[in-house]
Amino acid sequence: NAGVTQTPKFRILKIGQSMTLQCTQDMNHNYMYWYRQDPGMGLKLIYYSVGAGITDKGEVPNGYNVSRSTTEDFPLRLELAAPSQTSVYFCASSLGTSSYEQYFGPGTRLTVT
C-alpha cells in the first residue's frame, strides 16, 4: 500500500492564481481530511469528508474548496491564491467508525508571492 499520497510536493503561486492539491489514499478509508500547518500554530482543519459525495467545513475553510467524487481522492482547490495561504498542507485519512487514527500524506509546501 502506498498509503496517502499528495502532489505536488512544492509549489510557488502568484497572488490570484488558482491550483488544486491532489490527495489519494489506497486504504479504502471513509474519512479524509485537509489540514494546513503554520509554524507554532499546530494543525488547522480546512475541510473533511466522511465519504464520497459528503464534505464539511473545518476551522479555516475560507479561500478553499473540496470535492469527494470517489473514496480514494480528495482534492483541495485554491481559487484565488493569497499570501495568507502560504503554508504546508497535509492530507490525512482514517477508517472512521471503529478507528479514528489518522494517516498522513507527505505534505505540500505552498508559497504564494
Added chain:
Amino acid sequence: AQSVSQHNHHVILSEAASLELGCNYSYGGTVNLFWYVQYPGQHLQLLLKYFSGDPLVKGIKGFEAEFIKSKFSFNLRKPSVQWSDTAEYFCAVFAGNNRKLIWGLGTSLAVNP
C-alpha cells in the same frame, strides 16, 4: 467546546534525560487519545494511541503514555531520550461524535547530543 492543551511549547533536553510532555483535554465522555510525532521536514506519524483498557499505553521507540481519566490527562513519557527524538509532538483527542480529531498546538523537543 472541546479543546486539547499541551503545556510545554518548547523543551530542550540532553541525551539520556527523561521526558514528560503534558496533554490535557476538555471533554467529559468517552475519548480516544493519540500522540503523533513529526520529525523535521516530515509528515505526522502515530506514536501511540489509547482507546480502552490498560491506561498505560506503550508505543514505538520506547515512548509510553498514561491516561488519567480523573485529571483529563494523557501525558507522554520516555525514560531516556536520544538525539533522534528531536521532533514536534502533537496530542490529539477524538471525543463524542465530532468525526474529527481535536489537536493540541504541539511541543517542539530538541535533544542535545
